[in-house]
Amino acid sequence: MDTLTADRRGAAADFPLPAADLESLGFRRQQIDRLVALIERHIEEGHYPGCQIALARHGRLALFRSFGDAATEPDRRAAADDTLWLLYSNTKVVTAVALWVLAERGLFSFSDRVAEHVPEFARHAKGDITILQTITHQAGFPNAVVPKPAWADHKRLREVVCNFALEWSPGSKVHYHGLSAHWTLGVLIEALTGQDFRDVIRETVAEPLGLGRELFVGLPEAEFARAADMHEPVPRGRGQGRGMRRDADANSPEWRKGGAPGGAGYGTARAMAALYQMMLQGGTLGGTRLVSPRTLQYAIRNHTGDRVDAFMGMPMHRGLGPHLRGTTANVRGLGGLAHPGVFGHGGVGTSYCWGDPESGVSFAYITNNRIPDPWHSRRLDLVANLVHAAILPDGPAS
Structure with a gap:
């Protein structure tokens, strides 16, 4: 052609x-x-x-x-x-853009601790992890796994994410979090908006841009x-x-x-x-x-x-x-x-x-x-x- x-x-x-x-x-x-x-x-x-x-x-x-x-x-x-x-x-960039929009609306700051918005996330010594550390792959739980049943059950998803265990001290390393950091950010989006994170991404990114x-x-x-x-x-x-x-x-x-x-x-x-x-x-x-x-x-x-x-x-x-x-x-x-x-x-x-x-x-x-x-x-x-x-x-x- x-x-x-x-x-x-x-x-x-x-x-x-x-x-x-x-x-x-x-x-x-x-x-x-x-x-x-x-x-x-x-x-x-x-x-x-x-x-x-x-x-x-x-x-x-x-x-x-x-x-x-x-x-x-x-x-x-x-x-x-x-x-x-x-x-x-x-997909991480698409999710990030939704978070940029929510930050501009005053729902959070990237310097906030995740636990300020999702209190149970403080479990297992995660209380001081910031949103910035999470999105830049410094949170300390790169290998945490969300099982398949929690993908569709978002109440269970929140529980799983809040039970993530640390593998090293947050902020001490940069280590790619393949899925775990962004499952956490999905739970954060739902806590900030009261909506399914998938709907939020569609309504704040895909649809406004004509995509x-x-x-x-x-x-x-x-x-x-x-x-x-x-x-x-x-x-x-x-x-x-x-x-x-x-x-x-x-x-x-x-x-x-x-x-x-x-x-x-x-x-x-x-x-x-x-x-x-x-x-x-x-x-x-x-x-x-x-x-x-x-x-x-x-x-x-x-x-x-x-x-x-x-x-x-x-x-x-x-x-x-x-x-x-x-x-x-x-x-x-x-x-x-x-x-x-x-x-x-x-x-x-x-x-x-x-x-x-x-x-x-x-x-x-x-x-x-x-x-x-x-x-x-x-x-x-x-x-x-x-x-x-x-x-x-x-x-x-x-």
Whole structure:
């Protein structure tokens, strides 16, 4: 398919990012063609069944394209522009944006202790843990688990979260909390608002930005048919799709509906590119202001310095949701060529989404096979660097 045709395809008139062509937004088409060829080669080689990417700048959508298959068994289903992809930990940024909105409404401060709003959370010596420590992965309970029955029973969820036990002193380490910190933040949202956290995220983020059909934390059953199946690698010759098989847990109704606020969001690549455009445009998208520039300056800054994240094995420069490139030698997912101010987040073994405040560019890359390192990190660096190298300094500001 011609890339320019693909640029415009699926850019519906009511989407908050109007379509434009690559050159008018200051992108080197040759570099983007290399990115497309790389993704097509990955699919041909059997690394993942399908992929979706989106590239935006200065409030316009330059590229939106779907590749390969959303499902492989029992019947093949091609990826389409309305396919919803499991975002995994990209969901953390969506949840964080909802918290930014609630903070602006005066419901809490990030310096508050969680127990000020959820008193039972003080159990097991957790009374002094702040919301800032929780969202920046310094809370001290990275391996705490919420069992499946609590995903839908939010009274039980609160009890489970409040019973989390510390593994080390809060604030003494940076260590990625894969799901535990954001289950805590989900309980906090419910305590602040009296509403299901999934409803709050929809009402404060997705719907105001015009993304109500393309970004979900808690996927309604009516949208299941649009969801791409998540896959996982298996030894060659033992599974479907040349070394891949469906991941039963990640495709379960409980996971999709439960909306784990740290890992079970669903969305399109263009929705994620649009979310980052909101951040790059000072808190507005399509004429709607979600948060203030001052809130963004506070949220998207390095709160953990160059301290090494013990799980990632490198400094992650944690903000309140996204992390930043910084100037350290290694970085995860954002691309080694990235400007130090580039910020974003990834999804385990599958994806990364980011924004570049220097150029006004946002990019989303989402796949549906959970591939471990080292291949995963190597391909993310290559993908991101192809995009960074495509950005010219003369993109129009409007």
